[in-house]
Amino acid sequence: xxxxxxxxxxxxxxxxxxxxxxxxxxxxxxxxxxxxxxxxxxxxxxxxxxxxxxxxxxxxxxxxxxxxxxxxxxxxxxxxxxxxxxxxxxxxxxxxxxxxxxxxxxxxxxxxxxxxxxxxxxxxxxxxxxxxxxxxxxxxxxxxxxxxxxxxxxxxxxxxxxxxxxxxxxxxxxxxxxxxxxxxxxxxxxxxxxxxxxxxxxxxxxxxxxxxxxxxxxxxxxxxxxxxxxxxxxxxxxxxxxxxxxxxxxxxxxxxxxxxxxxxxxxxxxxxxxxxxxxxxxxxxxxxxxxxxxxxxxxxxxxxxxxxxxxxxxxxxxxxxxxxxxxxxxxxxxxxxxxxxxxxxxxxxxxxxxxxxxxxxxxxxxxxxxxxxxxxxxxxxxxxxxxxxxxxx
Amino acid sequence: xxxxxxxxxxxxxxxxxxxxxxxxxxxxxxxxxxxxxxxxxxxxxxxxxxxxxxxxxxxxxxxxxxxxxxxxxxxxxxxxxxxxxxxxxxxxxxxxxxxxxxxxxxxxxxxxxxxxxxxxxxxxxxxxxxxxxxxxxxxxxxxxxxxxxxxxxxxxxxxxxxxxxxxxxxxxxxxxxxxxxxxxxxxxxxxxxxxxxxxxxxxxxxxxxxxxxxxxxxxxxxxxxxxxxxxxxxxxxxxxxxxxxxxxxxxxxxxxxxxxxxxxxxxxxxxxxxxxxxxxxxxxxxxxxxxxxxxxxxxxxxxxxxxxxxxxxxxxxxxxxxxxxxxxxxxxxxxxxxxxxxxxxxxxxxxxxxxxxxxxxxxxxxxxxxxxxxxxxxxxxxxxxxxxxxxxx
Numbered sequence: 064x065x066x067x068x069x070x071x072x073x074x075x076x077x078x079x080x081x082x083x084x085x086x087x088x089x090x091x092x093x094x095x096x097x098x099x100x101x102x103x104x105x106x107x108x109x110x111x112x113x114x115x116x117x118x119x120x121x122x123x124x125x126x127x128x129x130x131x132x133x134x135x136x137x138x139x140x141x142x143x144x145x146x147x148x149x150x151x152x153x154x155x156x157x158x159x160x161x162x163x164x165x166x167x168x169x170x171x172x173x174x175x176x177x178x179x180x181x182x183x184x185x186x187x188x189x190x191x192x193x194x195x196x197x198x199x200x201x202x203x204x205x206x207x208x209x210x211x212x213x214x215x216x217x218x219x220x221x222x223x224x225x226x227x228x229x230x231x232x233x234x235x236x237x238x239x240x241x242x243x244x245x246x247x248x249x250x251x252x253x254x255x256x257x258x259x260x261x262x263x264x265x266x267x268x269x270x271x272x273x274x275x276x277x278x279x280x281x282x283x284x285x286x287x288x289x290x291x292x293x294x295x296x297x298x299x300x301x302x303x304x305x306x307x308x309x310x311x312x313x314x315x316x317x318x319x320x321x322x323x324x325x326x327x328x329x330x331x332x333x334x335x336x337x338x339x340x341x342x343x344x345x346x347x348x349x350x351x352x353x354x355x356x357x358x359x360x361x362x363x364x365x366x367x368x369x370x371x372x373x374x375x376x377x378x379x380x381x382x383x384x385x386x387x388x389x390x391x392x393x394x395x396x397x398x399x400x401x402x403x404x405x406x407x408x409x410x411x412x413x414x415x416x417x418x419x420x421x422x423x424x425x426x427x428x429x430x431x432x433x434x435x436x437x438x439x440x441x442x443x444x445x446x447x448x449x450x451x452x453x454x455x456x
Numbered sequence: 457x458x459x460x461x462x463x464x465x466x467x468x469x470x471x472x473x474x475x476x477x478x479x480x481x482x483x484x485x486x487x488x489x490x491x492x493x494x495x496x497x498x499x500x501x502x503x504x505x506x507x508x509x510x511x512x513x514x515x516x517x518x519x520x521x522x523x524x525x526x527x528x529x530x531x532x533x534x535x536x537x538x539x540x541x542x543x544x545x546x547x548x549x550x551x552x553x554x555x556x557x558x559x560x561x562x563x564x565x566x567x568x569x570x571x572x573x574x575x576x577x578x579x580x581x582x583x584x585x586x587x588x589x590x591x592x593x594x595x596x597x598x599x600x601x602x603x604x605x606x607x608x609x610x611x612x613x614x615x616x617x618x619x620x621x622x623x624x625x626x627x628x629x630x631x632x633x634x635x636x637x638x639x640x641x642x643x644x645x646x647x648x649x650x651x652x653x654x655x656x657x658x659x660x661x662x663x664x665x666x667x668x669x670x671x672x673x674x675x676x677x678x679x680x681x682x683x684x685x686x687x688x689x690x691x692x693x694x695x696x697x698x699x700x701x702x703x704x705x706x707x708x709x710x711x712x713x714x715x716x717x718x719x720x721x722x723x724x725x726x727x728x729x730x731x732x733x734x735x736x737x738x739x740x741x742x743x744x745x746x747x748x749x750x751x752x753x754x755x756x757x758x759x760x761x762x763x764x765x766x767x768x769x770x771x772x773x774x775x776x777x778x779x780x781x782x783x784x785x786x787x788x789x790x791x792x793x794x795x796x797x798x799x800x801x802x803x804x805x806x807x808x809x810x811x812x813x814x815x816x817x818x819x820x821x822x823x824x825x826x827x828x829x830x831x832x833x834x835x836x837x838x839x840x841x842x843x844x845x846x847x848x849x
Contacts, residue, residue, distance in 0.1 A: 106772030106780045106796075136765050138781065138797035171765025172798050281769050358751070358836075359844055366845025372529050372564025376674050379499030387499045388531065403499075404531035405565050443751075445838045451752055452759025 067250035068292025073202040076183035079131030087202040089126040095288035097123035098262040102283035108135035109145040110165040124162035134167040135281035155188040200229035213318040222295035224251035230319040245285045252291030269316035329446030335424040341434030346383040348436035353381030361443035369414035371399040389430030460643035461685025466595040469576035472524030480595040482519040488681035490516035491655040495676035501528035502538040503558040517555035527560040528674035548581040593622035606711040615688035617644035623712040645684030662709035722839030728817040734827030739776040741829035746774030754836035762807035764792040782823030
């Protein structure tokens with residue numbers, strides 16, 4: 064995919080082990096209007112702290128990302144490593160340090176191999192244009208089994224623009240933020256007054272609506288850069304163009320978020336949890352997250368066991384307002400329970416059939432109000448345990 | 457074990473399948489002063505609702521418990537089944553219905569097989585004395601691999617008394633309450649003004665300090681009955697006797713709670729999580745629970761991987777006050793990290809050795825205040841997934 068005014072490079076720095084491109088650069092020919100969302104974890108990696116400071120300018124021109132090492136729990140040395148990297152890159156690119164974002168993902172608690180990064184940086188800059196955005200999606204993978212990207216095109220007054228995104232993440236995935244990196248770039252021109260608000264609400268409906276294992280990482284970063292190189296007119300707040308852009312952005316983010324869940328560590332199922340009838344949307348989301356994070360619900364999905372009682376139990380302890388006698392539940396369109404009890408008939412057989420599918424939907428109606436929420440999750444399998452028991456080796 | 461004035465019976469009612477005693481009765485010859493703690497799940501099983509109503513009297517003389525069926529998510533029929541069972545038992549025993557507690561554990565969402573229970577009740581009463589308390593611990597097992605009991609003896613003015621407890625629970629274990637049943641009986645005489653307060657604080661330090669999978673069930677019940685049959689003098693508030701009784705009760709409950717964790721579904725490790733230096737005890741407990749419930753921390757324990765960074769991450773997202781630069785962590789007495797970063801030296805090798813033990817302690821010092829908490833947990837293994845993928849079959 065080609066997005067005007069952006070160039071990419073990726074090289075091998077052997078950060079964790081040799082044999083793959085593990086450090087990458089996304090560069091915009093002009094400073095891009097930018098917005099970012101970072102992990103809510105209070106133990107934040109050094110690159111997150113530095114990038115959060117830099118994004119305050121509302122602009123970004125270059126994003127440096129490495130996999131294999133998270134540069135988290137690395138103290139003062141971690142911060143000086145992040146600063147040195149950003150500063151070295153800024154000087155090679157001859158741009159202000161404030162325009163640099165740095166991201167790291169991988170093992171926690173190990174200092175970055177700075178010598179290898181210092182060696183890699185000059186070629187990252189000199190080789191700009193040597194790879195595509197999809198190659199960067201590969202360079203940022205850790206336990207991911209496939210590279211994640213998504214692209215859509217819009218148009219304003221006959222001038223087309225592109226929104227393209229990549230993401231990584233397969234475990235330590237939980238809202239606010241899910242454990243992941245995602246970089247969205249567009250050659251649209253977006254009003255600085257609009258970009259933050261659009262981006263935050265789009266993230267809320269996508270990356271903040273997925274959970275794999277309930278763990279929130281130290282490094283989550285989601286960045287949007289809009290460089291205006293398409294030549295399409297500036298997108299201003301409260302216009303039809305803003306609505307179109309928002310809708311395309313939503314689609315790209317949701318597509319990437321779903322790809323992350325499908326690649327969930329050891330996942331054999333992709334499950335959409337829809338809660339309706341809650342007293343408000345925020346209570347609905349709490350209930351959906353509680354169901355999606357329940358180890359007992361997730362193992363039942365893995366075992367293809369239509370154990371709807373565990374879902375009611377997870378809603379019961381989610382802390383929201385519940386009237387057990389009003390609960391109803393469906394697997395796809397099969398009603399398993401209504402008024403809090405088993406629906407009867409052949410629901411058990413039909414529900415079990417649904418759970419044998421690879422993708423299905425769980426809908427719970429709380430019967431109280433108008434609150435709704437949708438969350439995407441995976442099952443909990445033997446493979447998840449295997450992957451995470453040996454992650455560092 | 458023998459506890460004066462109590463008799464027990466257990467018979468086979470084939471509630472889930474034939475071949476074991478699955479319904480049991482604990483009976484005190486006189487009404488016992490009693491206290492109980494029930495699940496905080498808002499989806500409560502019928503027997504929980506009925507027992508919570510009955511315990512308001514402050515007394516209990518008979519406890520009926522079945523395994524194989526939770527009588528949860530069974531609606532009006534579930535409640536009328538619970539009431540009918542209690543009422544039939546009261547009439548057979550010729551005591552008031554208010555003195556009956558009923559407990560159920562097992563599959564959610566399936567009505568009780570009432571005909572089989574009606575058939576079993578008369579023999580439960582006529583055969584009172586046919587089994588010991590340990591046999592009841594067996595009758596209430598579900599996925600438990602061993603029966604759990606604990607007993608201690610105290611004395612007042614030369615008169616001895618006994619505190620004996622049994623418990624079941626191996627999965628769906630999370631504080632408030634852990635998914636479990638536990639029945640504590642004593643022939644001590646305890647002042648009604650004292651019993652609730654002692655019991656609640658003892659439960660807080662034991663059953664509410666364990667977690668296996670973060671799931672809270674619909675049926676948790678913990679009951680204490682004190683019938684005074686030992687002849688030892690009445691234990692009154694704010695006396696040395698009350699202190700002795702509390703300390704013995706604490707020990708029995710903590711012993712049972714630890715047995716539950718050791719029998720955690722698929723558990724290969726028993727881990728004590730100690731948090732100190734938090735801004736207060738409640739923040740310390742939040743941090744401890746967050747670490748104990750993290751799937752990534754638990755799989756690292758299973759994989760015997762000294763991945764301390766995941767523990768810092770779990771503290772970081774627990775919602776408490778954290779200064780990452782002050783964090784320190786030990787596996788047993790091996791310091792893995794201090795001032796937020798790796799401790800260096802041979803910590804990796806020594807920490808890995810500790811994680812190869814079956815029991816070990818994780819201590820985290822937050823370095824902020826005086827708050828402390830201890831929580832007990834197990835690891836997350838392939839076997840946990842296997843057990844819960846096929847629970848109903």
